Amino acid sequence: MKNLFVPAFAVLFSVAIAVIAMDRMGVPNVPSVHTCTGECYEAYVAANGNILAQQIAAAEAAASASPAELGRTAYVGCTACHGAAGQGGIGPQLAGRDKDFVVTALTAYKNREARGPQSAVMYPSAAALSAADIENIAAFVESL
Numbered sequence: 001m002k003n004l005f006v007p008a009f010a011v012l013f014s015v016a017i018a019v020i021a022m023d024r025m026g027v028p029n030v031p032s033v034h035t036c037t038g039e040c041y042e043a044y045v046a047a048n049g050n051i052l053a054q055q056i057a058a059a060e061a062a063a064s065a066s067p068a069e070l071g072r073t074a075y076v077g078c079t080a081c082h083g084a085a086g087q088g089g090i091g092p093q094l095a096g097r098d099k100d101f102v103v104t105a106l107t108a109y110k111n112r113e114a115r116g117p118q119s120a121v122m123y124p125s126a127a128a129l130s131a132a133d134i135e136n137i138a139a140f141v142e143s144l
């Protein structure tokens, strides 16, 4: 029992330090939620709405965004290989391709089918996409 005392104390001490440190870690320029109460919190809600209002606004913004706008966001992970404007690079040029082409290609990669010689490079990217993501990305690519 006595042998456990020092390790147990060390563990408790570390946890306490971690809890205090995490409590003090804040994102710069963003007021800590813990210290924003009373008038501070009321001012925050007046400026930004409460958490429910913020979530409703975010959901409405997402619902009213066009597929191409949603696709632009989903395309972020593709830019390293296909270029920000779809001009190509490691992967082929996508600009100029129509929606159907992109949907067919991405669906094939998602199903781990071989299209070109480097299809395996596309499998991880395509696997992460939902059917809706594919539709949105295709709309975005067509708009390039």
Ligand code: HEC
Pocket (backbone or CB within 6 Å): 074, 075, 077, 078, 079, 080, 081, 082, 090, 091, 092, 093, 094, 101, 102, 105, 106, 114, 115, 116, 117, 118, 119, 120, 121, 122, 125, 126, 129, 137
């Ligand atoms: C690691 C690099 C890489 C990333 C990331 C990547 N791609 Fe690709 N992409 C490729 C390569 C390489 C090919 C050619 C594959 C082949 O030979 O079939 C390709 C092929 C394609 C094709 C078929 C093009 C054609 O002319 O046949 C489409 C469409 C495509 N990618 C879309 C995307 C989208 C959308 C994303 C993001 C979700 C993405 N890619 C992410 C490298 C990448």
